[in-house]
Amino acid sequence: MIAGVDVGGANTKICTEDGAFIKVIYQPLWKKKSLEEVLSLIPEDSEVAVVMTGELSDVFGSKLEGIEWIVKEVKKKFPDAKFFGLDMKFHSSASPLLDASNWLASSLFISEIFPDVLFVDTGSTTTDIIPVVGGKIRAHLSDFERMKNQELLYFGVLRTPVSSLLPHFEHENRKIRIASEYFACVGDIYLLLGHLREEDYICETPxxxxxxxxxxxRRISRMFCADPEELDESLIFELAEKVMEVQIDEIESSLRRLSSEHSLSDVFGCGIGEFLIREASERAELEYHSAQEIFGKDISTVFTAYSVANLMKKRSSQLM
Amino acid sequence: MIAGVDVGGANTKICTEDGAFIKVIYQPLWKKKSLEEVLSLIPEDSEVAVVMTGELSDVFGSKLEGIEWIVKEVKKKFPDAKFFGLDMKFHSSASPLLDASNWLASSLFISEIFPDVLFVDTGSTTTDIIPVVGGKIRAHLSDFERMKNQELLYFGVLRTPVSSLLPHFEHENRKIRIASEYFACVGDIYLLLGHLREEDYICETPxxxxxxxxxxxRRISRMFCADPEELDESLIFELAEKVMEVQIDEIESSLRRLSSEHSLSDVFGCGIGEFLIREASERAELEYHSAQEIFGKDISTVFTAYSVANLMKKRSSQLM
Structure with a gap:
């Protein structure tokens, strides 16, 4: 059995190559720098294939320090673990190439099914938008280059602070600066609007x-420095709808730009935030393919882990 | 001796009526709900006059719960302490009137010196802009009403997350969404730009x-998901300058609106962020009066505590 593992700064995801075993663990590295509990969930006889983004956590002085720590922790428990890199190869030891490579594993995997597509993954914290053209991954490599090219939108549907999506709330022709505090996150927004269920909200509440x-x-009211009784309830919903609009709008804008740049007309969406990708694709008039529908809801939310497990499987079978 | 105490969610400030004893303690209520250490700094025979905003901290289920807790904690150590309320009176026990009244104490105090002025206090977390007209305080009372009227801009010069001031960074005609994370705060920005010294940066770093x-x-580079070596250093300064511009711009806009609405031409500025108020006042072509110059730098940063001590002193002398 091959276990794909995606080590994030907040969540670690595990998925076997057949999707039979799936776990998502909220394990914020900045709170307790440990992977022991997460790794103990993986059956001991598994082959382990790893991608990561957790090295960006500011618990590490540099990203390479984070990569080295993650590799060491994994190898303590699984000495033969392999780590997928930005060169599309599996590595046995730490290297700068392992930095933020999870989107590459999943878009590479999807390129075999959809050789011409915008691969989009909206998770708890970030959104990756990766052009795949003629089976080739055409995204830039570093997070910063991806940010500059709208291939990385640093927001998701759980942990993102409301105040970095909607610093100003337009109301009755007035521009109100809401509280610049982590009083509410977008997980609250989508729970309120019914797009997520309580069990999807796997991160800690603010x-x-x-x-x-x-x-x-109560948390959303605090964005107005208020208790819920001080506000008209419609205001809470109005704020939530506006936050959702910001996210759809930015994803749409990125889809429009990248689909035009690469002459693509299809989108493949995965991740817990698929509902945003679907809506943005429709607005951008692109054909939408849903990981939930093709692979099932559980695999959609751990698509990077599922992908790296399958890349490893393919590689093993090629070697034989 | 009268000790004025301003109990905030992050910082508690103490100042005697003569300004001879001044303390600012970083005591985030959401981390450790305790005022013991702070209160132990106040000389035991002091009369104690309190204002607060700490009740907004989400460690409390409601603001009244926060008010009750703060009053109880203070009275444990100083049973005769008095709490300044939104009715401009001192109270001996908890009441919804005590909610976020610190700006009222300081603007009331300044109204005796400047009967027609915009009183502005930029602290670590928030900026209060209070119209004083003919010696009367003309601000709205609740935080939410003040937000709606640009009398409360919920940002300061230390704890505010960079991502709620500048969610997008315009660079080479591109709109980059920076990391929606608390990787850097404006304290980092003003340390970088030389407007604050290390000893002014009293809150914890992100x-x-x-x-x-x-x-x-390193912290600012993380807003671009990068280590400093990955970036042109000018980008770090460019981001910092833009963050500062956002703050000056919003303060200026609020000053213009409120000065016009109340026919005021003077600004009195205090707080650790006075440098922003001065610049915004100049741009809005208003006459600037500096608490630092009139009362000294130390009193400027604890102006609410200084003010409530002096209001209590005046009240005591009137009673005699």
């Missing part, structure tokens, strides 16, 4: 409290 | 590391 509608409304 | 230029540049 105030450490619950995920009931009451809790969610 | 990554818990140091305040050297190297540390600061």
């Amino acid at each position: 105030d450490g409290r619950g995920k009931s509608m009451e809790d969610v409304k | 990554d818990g590391r140091g305040k050297s230029m190297e540390d600061v540049k």
Whole structure:
């Protein structure tokens, strides 16, 4: 059995090559720098294939320091683990090539099924938009280059602070600066709007409290420095709708630009935020292919881990 | 001796009525809900006059719960402490009137010196802009109403996340969404630009590391998902300058609006972020009066605490 593992800064995802074993663990590296618990979930006799983004966590002084730490931790438990790199090869030891390569594994995997497509993955924290043209991955390599080219939109559907999506709230012709605090996250927004269920909201809540509608409304009210009783409830929903519009709008803008640049007309979307990708694709008038529909909802949310497991499987079979 | 105390969510400030004793303590209520250490700094025989904003911290389920907790904690150590309220009176017990009243204490105090002025206080986290007309405070009362009227801009010069001030960075005709993470705060920005000194940066750094230029540049680089070596250093400064422009611009816009609405031509500025207020006042062509110059730098940064101590002193002398 091959276990694909995607080590993020906040969540680590595990998925076997057949999708039979799937785990998503909220394990914020900046709180407790440990992978022990996560790794203990992987059956001991597994072949292990790893991608990562957790090296960006500011618990590490540099990204290479993060890569070295992650590789060391994984190899302690799985000495034969392999790490997928930006050169599209598997590595046995730490290298700058391992930096933020999870989107490459999943877009490479999808390129075999959709050789001409915009691959889009909206997770808890980030959105990757990767042009695949004639079976080749055409994205830039570093996160910074991807940011500059709208191939990386650093927002997702759970952990993202509301205040970095909607610093200003337009209301009755006035521009209100909402609280520049992590009082509410977009997980609250999509729970309120019914696009996510409580069990999808796997990260911690900003105030450490619950995920009931009451809790969610209280957190969103705090963006206005208010308790819920001080506000017209419609304002809470208005803010939520506007946050969603910002995200759809930016994804749409990126899809339009990249589809035009690479003459692509199809989108393949995966991740817990597929609902945003679908809507943005429709607005951009692109053909939408859903990982949820093709592979099932569970695999969609761990698509990078599923992909790296399958890349490893293919590689093993080629070697034989 | 009268000790004025301003209990914030992140910082608590203490100042005696003569300004001889001044302390600013970084005591984030959401990390460790305790005021013990802060209160122990106040000489035991002091009369104590309190204002607060700490009740907004999401460690409390509601603002009233926060007010009740703060009052209880203070009275444990100083049973005769008085709490300044939105009715401009001192109270002996908890009341919704105590919610976010620190700006009222300081603007009331300044109204005796400048009866027609925009009182502006830019602290670590927020900026209050309070119209004083004919000696009367003309601001709205609740934080939410003040937000709607640009009398409260929820940003300051230390703790504010860079990503809620500049979610997009315009660069070479491209709109880059920077990381929606608390990788760097505006304290880093103003340390980099030389507007604050290390000793002014009293809050924790976002990554818990140091305040050297190297540390600061590393944190700002992370907004681009990069280590400093990956970036042209001019980009780090460019981002910093743009963040500062956003803040000056919003303060200027609020000053223009409120000065016009209330026919005011003078600004009185205080707080650790006075440098922003001065610049915004000049751009708005308003006469600037500096708390630093009139009262000294130390009193400027604890102006609310200084003010509430002096309001209490005046009240005591009136009672005699």
